[in-house]
Amino acid sequence: MEMVCSLIAAYSSGSDTITLERPGHYYFLCGVPSHCDAGQKVEVVVNNLPTPVDSPVICPSQAPSGSSTPSTLSPTPSALSSPVYKVGGPGGWIIGVDYNQWSSPKEFHVGDTLLFSYNHYHNVFEFIEQGFKSCNSRSPIADYSSGSNYLTLERLGHYYFLCGALGHCESRQKVEVRVSLPTPDGFVSSSSTAPFGFSTPSTLSPAPSGLSFPSTPDPEERPPHSTTTTINAPKLALVV
Numbered sequence: 263m264e265m266v267c268s269l270i271a272a273y274s275s276g277s278d279t280i281t282l283e284r285p286g287h288y289y290f291l292c293g294v295p296s297h298c299d300a301g302q303k304v305e306v307v308v309n310n311l312p313t314p315v316d317s318p319v320i321c322p323s324q325a326p327s328g329s330s331t332p333s334t335l336s337p338t339p340s341a342l343s344s345p346v347y348k349v350g351g352p353g354g355w356i357i358g359v360d361y362n363q364w365s366s367p368k369e370f371h372v373g374d375t376l377l378f379s380y381n382h383y384h385n386v387f388e389f390i391e392q393g394f395k396s397c398n399s400r401s402p403i404a405d406y407s408s409g410s411n412y413l414t415l416e417r418l419g420h421y422y423f424l425c426g427a428l429g430h431c432e433s434r435q436k437v438e439v440r441v442s443l444p445t446p447d448g449f450v451s452s453s454s455t456a457p458f459g460f461s462t463p464s465t466l467s468p469a470p471s472g473l474s475f476p477s478t479p480d481p482e483e484r485p486p487h488s489t490t491t492t493i494n495a496p497k498l499a500l501v502v
Contacts, residue, residue, distance in 0.1 A: 290306070348379060365438065369444070389423070
């Protein structure tokens with residue numbers, strides 16, 4: 263008995279660029295009669311996604327002994343890669359995890375990635391806040407069921423995810439993720455107390471005669487802190 267497979271997508275422009283958006287296997291062939299039988303087909307395996315971590319740590323390079331560390335470090339390859347958070351920690355996307363406790367200490371930014379890892383008893387539904395709070399699993403924004411889903415956080419605001427299996431959301435298998443702006447480097451709260459022996463900025467002695475210091479630029483004149491992380495997704499070009 264001959265197996266009949268459904269076509270996922272078809273391209274005929276003569277030059278097609280296809281982005282590989284998930285890990286796993288992709289299968290392509292030429293649909294012209296007898297071309298596939300003649301070997302015009304290809305299987306592509308995607309396995310170069312970053313290794314997930316629960317709490318990403320990026321350590322700056324240490325300056326050699328006797329030298330000073332520059333105020334602006336050159337970015338390292340690890341610093342250019344956005345963090346990947348495994349939702350729920352080592353156990354993954356399961357019942358019995360306090361997802362509020364898991365997410366609340368973390369700072370998520372645009373470009374970060376969530377990894378949902380689970381077995382066939384679970385799935386992942388994305389909802390708006392109302393459906394999330396009521397555990398109403400109808401009409402999700404998106405749903406996933408492959409068992410391993412990498413979801414990139416592409417905007418600021420709140421994301422809401424839950425398991426759509428019967429009773430799982432009611433058992434608190436749901437997570438809210440808040441994506442915020444990163445804290446600018448070197449930021450110090452104005453309410454910080456000066457160390458003992460040092461005067462606060464408001465009581466600094468005037469500069470000696472003949473010396474001048476540049477004034478602190480107005481916050482509105484400072485260039486905005488970029489919040490966009492660019493991820494160069496692998497692409498596959500099919501040329502006919």
